[in-house]
Amino acid sequence: MDACRQFMTDLLAGADVAVNGTKPWDLRVKDERLFREVLLKKNLGLGEGYMRGWWDCERVDEMICRVLRNATAGHIRGCWRLFLRALPSMVFNLQTLSRARQVTERHYDLGNDLFESFLDPYFQYSCAYFKDAEHAMDDLDGLSDGEVGRELARAQRAKMRLICEKLELGPGDRLLDIGCGWGGLARFAAEEYGCRVVGINISKEQLAFAREFCHGLPVEIRELDYRLLQDRFDKIVSVGMFEHVGTRNYGEFMKAAARSLKPDGLFLLHTIGSNETSPTVDPWIGKYIFPNGVLPSMAHISRAAEPWFVVEDLHNFGPYYDRTLMSWLRNFRRSWPSLRAQYGERFRRMWEYYLQSCAGSFRARDIQLWQFVFTKVGRPQPRCRLA
Structure with a gap:
């Protein structure tokens, strides 16, 4: 020893x-x-x-x-032991239709009370956009819990607005949200831009919440895997879902998006990305947080998109994920007394390690956050009102 x-x-x-x-x-x-x-x-x-x-x-x-x-x-x-753990993902497709629900059952269906405890009012479980934040990242420790929550909410609205502007959304548009989460972006797009939205998801808890959250708006929430899409849409968005697609399915994902997008449409992909091309994810994250998850590299995405799309814009704001995660951590710790009885001490340590280790990874620039804007080959270049 x-x-x-x-x-x-x-x-x-x-x-x-x-x-x-x-x-x-x-x-x-x-x-x-x-x-x-x-x-x-x-x-x-x-x-x-x-x-x-x-x-x-x-x-x-x-x-x-x-x-x-x-x-x-x-x-x-x-470590050779970690290589053996990664071997199945190199040989088998771990994100088939039959296996795709594993991550929803073990993560996204943990309980809406858990996610409500640390997310913003629109339930955005992805990187916020702190470009115009009132306080710098270094000031976070000096803010009250209320100030942290308000800054996070503003930054998440800024992220959603950025997405809608890049997609040039407007009344009359029909938007597809692949992996719509709790319906926050669908609700925002319908409320603020007057478009019709179809959100697809396979998480039982998220589907039930999203339908209630978007009630009364021109938003339809469907229980559907992206591989089964048949409709056509003016615009497509996917936020924080591509990390669960898997390397063997990137081509199928892009093909499904291309099949569903009208010739003059726009497609925005928002995903965490890896600096290295690898079929595996951090073994602790893979075992305890996101089963079968994989972070795509730039090479992964470009190769999968090449037969179908033109890249109109690529935007990296990965450093904002550091602040997003640390804000979630503050909210989670503030809310823990109401969660303790249901989740227990081991879960608290697991969840805090998850949020902090990911924040450290983004701070070190070991992983990134990318937004791609795609068009179909032959379409005129969009205005793409970018940041």
């Missing part, structure tokens, strides 16, 4: 992270078994150790950021 401890201590020191140090991003180890687990399972062992209470850290987000910015990340990621 001493050798394992020394190896991990030396490894983290290169990222200015100490074991049992005094800085906010230092690890405070409570169970020595952590060192062997991290050496055997790498980042999977680190996340599981946090869930078990084997270590704590005042600023997990900053610790993760420092590790990823340093060469330490390569040592923590690499």
Whole structure:
């Protein structure tokens, strides 16, 4: 155990992270078994150790950021055990029609009360657009919980407006929202731009909520997989859903979007993206948060879109996801007393580690947030009122 401890201590020191140090991003180890687990399972062992209470850290987000910015990340990621865990995704299609519901059942159907506890009033579970925020990211710790909530709500409305402007939405348009979540964007588009919306989803909890949330508006919410689409639309949007499509289905997704888009239409894809082309996702995230999820690379997306679309615009505002996640964390912690009895302490640690580790990844620029605007080949270039 001493050798394992020394190896991990030396490894983290290169990222200015100490074991049992005094800085906010230092690890405070409570169970020595952590060192062997991290050496055997790498980042999977680190996340599981946090869930078990084997270590704590005042600023997990900053610790993760420092590790990823340093060469330490390569040592923590690499492991033959993790390769074996990733092997099925290289050989099999883990996001077939029959398997697609796994992520909805294990994540999105956890309970609307959970997501309501930390999301904005439009239930936007994707990166907000803080371009015109009143306070900088560094000011977040100095804001009250109420101020954090208001800033998040404004930034999410700004994100939705940005999407609608890029799509040149207007009265008379028929918009398809692939993976419509709780219906927030569909409601916003119908209310603010006067268009008709069809949202498709396969999450039972989200479908029920979205239908009620959009009641009385020209919004239809369907339980439907994107592969079964038959209608044609003026505009198409997909926000935060492409991460669940899987590398073996990117071409099918783009083909379905092209089949559903009118010749003069616009398609906006909003997705988290990876700097590296890989068929796998972080093993801890894949096991505990998003089963079968994969982050697409730029190469993945461009290859899949090439037969069907012209890229009219590409916008990266990944750094705003850091602030979005830290805002969600503040809201979650504020709401935890009302959630504790239902979800329990292990879940609290899991969820806080999820939000903080993702924030650290975006802060380190290890992952990105992209918005693509696509048109069909031959269509005149759109106005695309961009940021």
